[in-house]
Amino acid sequence: MSTTEPAPRIAVIGGGQLARMMAQPAVALGVPLRLLAEAEGVSAAQVIPDRMVGDYRDLATLRTVTEGCSVVTFDHEHVPTEHLRALAADGVIAHPGPEALVHAQDKIVMREAMARFGAPQPRWAVVGSAADVEAFGLPCVLKVSRGGYDGKGVWVVRTLDDATEPLAAAEATGVRLLAEELVDFRRELSALVARSPSGQAAAYPVAATLQVDGVCREVVAPAPDLDPALATSAQELALRIAGELGVTGILAVELFEAVDADGRPVVYVNELAMRPHNTGHWTQDGAVTSQFENHLRAALDLPLGSPAPRARWSVMVNILGGDDPAVGRLYDGYPHALARDPHLRVHLYGKELRPGRKVGHVNVYGDDLDDLLEQARHAAAWFRGDLGNESE
Amino acid sequence: MSTTEPAPRIAVIGGGQLARMMAQPAVALGVPLRLLAEAEGVSAAQVIPDRMVGDYRDLATLRTVTEGCSVVTFDHEHVPTEHLRALAADGVIAHPGPEALVHAQDKIVMREAMARFGAPQPRWAVVGSAADVEAFGLPCVLKVSRGGYDGKGVWVVRTLDDATEPLAAAEATGVRLLAEELVDFRRELSALVARSPSGQAAAYPVAATLQVDGVCREVVAPAPDLDPALATSAQELALRIAGELGVTGILAVELFEAVDADGRPVVYVNELAMRPHNTGHWTQDGAVTSQFENHLRAALDLPLGSPAPRARWSVMVNILGGDDPAVGRLYDGYPHALARDPHLRVHLYGKELRPGRKVGHVNVYGDDLDDLLEQARHAAAWFRGDLGNESE
Numbered sequence: 001m002s003t004t005e006p007a008p009r010i011a012v013i014g015g016g017q018l019a020r021m022m023a024q025p026a027v028a029l030g031v032p033l034r035l036l037a038e039a040e041g042v043s044a045a046q047v048i049p050d051r052m053v054g055d056y057r058d059l060a061t062l063r064t065v066t067e068g069c070s071v072v073t074f075d076h077e078h079v080p081t082e083h084l085r086a087l088a089a090d091g092v093i094a095h096p097g098p099e100a101l102v103h104a105q106d107k108i109v110m111r112e113a114m115a116r117f118g119a120p121q122p123r124w125a126v127v128g129s130a131a132d133v134e135a136f137g138l139p140c141v142l143k144v145s146r147g148g149y150d151g152k153g154v155w156v157v158r159t160l161d162d163a164t165e166p167l168a169a170a171e172a173t174g175v176r177l178l179a180e181e182l183v184d185f186r187r188e189l190s191a192l193v194a195r196s197p198s199g200q201a202a203a204y205p206v207a208a209t210l211q212v213d214g215v216c217r218e219v220v221a222p223a224p225d226l227d228p229a230l231a232t233s234a235q236e237l238a239l240r241i242a243g244e245l246g247v248t249g250i251l252a253v254e255l256f257e258a259v260d261a262d263g264r265p266v267v268y269v270n271e272l273a274m275r276p277h278n279t280g281h282w283t284q285d286g287a288v289t290s291q292f293e294n295h296l297r298a299a300l301d302l303p304l305g306s307p308a309p310r311a312r313w314s315v316m317v318n319i320l321g322g323d324d325p326a327v328g329r330l331y332d333g334y335p336h337a338l339a340r341d342p343h344l345r346v347h348l349y350g351k352e353l354r355p356g357r358k359v360g361h362v363n364v365y366g367d368d369l370d371d372l373l374e375q376a377r378h379a380a381a382w383f384r385g386d387l388g389n390e391s392e
Numbered sequence: 393m394s395t396t397e398p399a400p401r402i403a404v405i406g407g408g409q410l411a412r413m414m415a416q417p418a419v420a421l422g423v424p425l426r427l428l429a430e431a432e433g434v435s436a437a438q439v440i441p442d443r444m445v446g447d448y449r450d451l452a453t454l455r456t457v458t459e460g461c462s463v464v465t466f467d468h469e470h471v472p473t474e475h476l477r478a479l480a481a482d483g484v485i486a487h488p489g490p491e492a493l494v495h496a497q498d499k500i501v502m503r504e505a506m507a508r509f510g511a512p513q514p515r516w517a518v519v520g521s522a523a524d525v526e527a528f529g530l531p532c533v534l535k536v537s538r539g540g541y542d543g544k545g546v547w548v549v550r551t552l553d554d555a556t557e558p559l560a561a562a563e564a565t566g567v568r569l570l571a572e573e574l575v576d577f578r579r580e581l582s583a584l585v586a587r588s589p590s591g592q593a594a595a596y597p598v599a600a601t602l603q604v605d606g607v608c609r610e611v612v613a614p615a616p617d618l619d620p621a622l623a624t625s626a627q628e629l630a631l632r633i634a635g636e637l638g639v640t641g642i643l644a645v646e647l648f649e650a651v652d653a654d655g656r657p658v659v660y661v662n663e664l665a666m667r668p669h670n671t672g673h674w675t676q677d678g679a680v681t682s683q684f685e686n687h688l689r690a691a692l693d694l695p696l697g698s699p700a701p702r703a704r705w706s707v708m709v710n711i712l713g714g715d716d717p718a719v720g721r722l723y724d725g726y727p728h729a730l731a732r733d734p735h736l737r738v739h740l741y742g743k744e745l746r747p748g749r750k751v752g753h754v755n756v757y758g759d760d761l762d763d764l765l766e767q768a769r770h771a772a773a774w775f776r777g778d779l780g781n782e783s784e
Contacts, residue, residue, distance in 0.1 A: 007722075007723045007726075008723075020419060022700070023418070023419055023439070024416045024419050024420065026439075026739070027412060027413070027415055027416050027439045028416065028737070028738060028739045029738060029740065030722065030723070030740030030741070030742050032438065032742075045441075046424065046441065047415070047418075047419045048441065049437075049438065049439065049440065049441040049443070051441070075604070104615075202734075210772065253532060284420075289733050290735070297730070301724075302726055302730055303727060303730040303731035303734065304734065305730070305734050305735075305736075306734035306735050308735075310702065330399075330422065331399045331400075331422070334399075334694055334695075335695060337696060338689070338694055338695040338697070339695035342594075342680070342681070342695065342696065342697050342698035343680050343697075343698050343700075344697075345420070346420060346421060346422075347420045348420070348421065349421030349422070350422050350424075360422070379655075
């Protein structure tokens with residue numbers, strides 16, 4: 001039985017769980033993936049047969065892995081944009097492309113772009129010294145312009161002393177620092193859109209996200225009690241950002257929901273991510289087309305699938321390693337979590353439990369939000385080993 | 393970043409599309425699969441990294457592929473049961489096990505079992521000669537007891553002359569032949585259940601299936617206008633067969649819906665399949681838990697997921713190669729089919745189009761059955777290249 005490739009091959013840079021979760025719709029779409037993984041056995045390397053191990057900062061490696069691929073996409077945003085320009089010259093097109101991607105790599109470039117086309121955002125400034133920070137005003141948030149993630153590279157600064165560490169860190173690494181107004185937000189929202197090279201776009205319902213120490217814990221879609229006009233404007237904002245920046249693939253716009261000086265609800269752009277995003281994992285089970293499938297469709301410039309929700313409420317809760325890394329293996333949580341809720345949807349990443357590490361998530365959907373939150377939190381707790389140990 | 397296996401490894405014998413579609417829930421469940429494929433590059437071998445090529449009829453090969461696996465399951469039903477007993481002695485448990493599986497391998501053994509516990513079935517007899525066929529009565533259906541599939545090894549016999557070919561075929565291959573009453577059925581139904589080793593079972597809604605020349609073309613779930621009492625009795629029948637035969641994993645009971653001598657609606661057992669089944673592909677998008685995920689859960693004796701439907705109607709239409717194998721590549725159908733219906737769910741198998749070959753299917757779900765049938769048929773026609781060629 002001979003077989004051929006029915007579809008163009010997509011190179012995926014980065015072997016984390018986002019690449020892993022692209023593998024599922026790739027199977028259904030008949031789209032072959034070729035993976036560049038950081039190491040043998042990482043999350044996506046466990047499930048994508050056509051893979052190599054190498055350094056995404058090395059152009060020769062990128063050329064090797066993309067050979068025979070028409071497009072390249074990403075598990076993370078760290079591939080140098082000059083390498084993507086070199087690949088484009090070879091005929092391998094990146095989605096998102098370098099001109100868009102830089103806005104997810106560099107927070108100052110992103111802030112400048114938001115300012116340029118009038119997207120609502122916190123007051124901000126580039127700072128290089130304690131005097132700059134003082135002039136900006138306290139309290140504020142300091143962020144490294146490049147390389148931060150999941151709360152790393154972000155400091156809440158209430159006194160000038162608090163600024164010493166971030167200023168030293170920026171100086172040591174040669175990365176620029178920006179100060180942002182500490183927004184008194186009601187909650188964090190995520191406006192997730194997909195956009196294809198030919199300009200088709202699809203907006204998912206705006207989700208509410210609970211972040212703890214900069215790490216996403218829970219997502220509810222659609223965001224409960226969100227003002228409908230604000231929801232629409234958040235979607236329009238994300239679509240506009242995707243269009244203005246020329247994003248191809250998934251764009252997640254993380255937003256602060258707050259009230260302005262006149263007491264009106266407003267959103268401010270917090271961060272951009274140009275890849276499937278933790279705040280969109282609910283779409284795997286809660287939307288007609290998952291963010292992972294629409295990311296692949298966009299990379300191939302195929303018509304996008306519907307982003308419509310399939311249930312009134314969808315809830316995602318991350319499974320994070322607890323403080324005691326010795327507690328159980330993830331698999332131990334299965335019988336309990338699955339037996340308690342036959343509707344539970346489990347997504348594990350093939351990673352060991354370690355303190356604070358994201359090793360999976362659970363999705364649930366239905367009509368009763370309180371029930372769903374309780375179910376998902378309980379299941380996530382089983383997986384992390386917080387429940388049931390007394391009796392064992 | 394080191395990683396470990398969080399779950400027991402499952403060996404899967406056979407590299408067809410059923411194994412391919414097991415790979416998707418295996419990613420989500422964090423369950424590693426090891427594949428024995430018939431050849432390099434076959435459907436499942438494209439998407440399962442841990443794979444080898446070999447002959448499933450060879451015990452040494454089976455021992456090699458199952459080494460380090462706690463359980464073994466199947467893409468097809470052809471592994472010799474004596475090999476499964478040998479593997480069990482090594483500590484590798486087959487799901488389904490040999491005592492169950494033989495009923496999906498041998499139609500005479502299956503008919504005898506159905507008779508033993510009073511399952512409704514067509515009148516049948518083992519036949520070895522034209523005289524036996526004449527004594528059974530014409531018209532009838534002749535079937536080889538072993539090795540038939542997708543309409544092969546099945547003959548409708550209206551005259552004794554028609555019996556010459558099947559009798560010769562059986563004689564030549566040493567396979568027994570059975571005769572079955574030609575049931576005047578209204579339509580074909582499928583009762584799909586999952587059963588785990590500890591005896592938990594889940595029944596999917598009974599589906600209606602359209603078969604053409606013995607090949608499944610379309611499935612509608614739940615079966616439209618099915619008498620509710622008959623639907624319940626079909627589910628109970630499938631659960632009873634699974635329990636009586638000790639099936640573990642998915643069992644598909646293909647049924648004829650007919651009326652008995654008193655004009656009452658009845659079902660008769662036509663065939664059994666002990667693996668995910670074409671008539672259950674709708675569950676990938678139309679049920680809370682797909683048949684592929686529940687098959688894996690059952691193999692690991694994990695609690696089963698809910699088989700509840702997620703929409704009022706689900707429709708599956710197979711993509712079969714047309715008469716002109718030169719027409720297009722499958723991928724050519726994408727832009728048209730996806731643009732026309734953003735709700736369409738596509739599942740391709742990584743196979744070349746060939747006349748009559750199953751190369752994929754489409755699923756749709758929603759409230760309006762006529763619309764869904766039209767959408768799914770239209771999309772399948774685009775993929776097979778039947779539409780749009782005039783203008784090219």
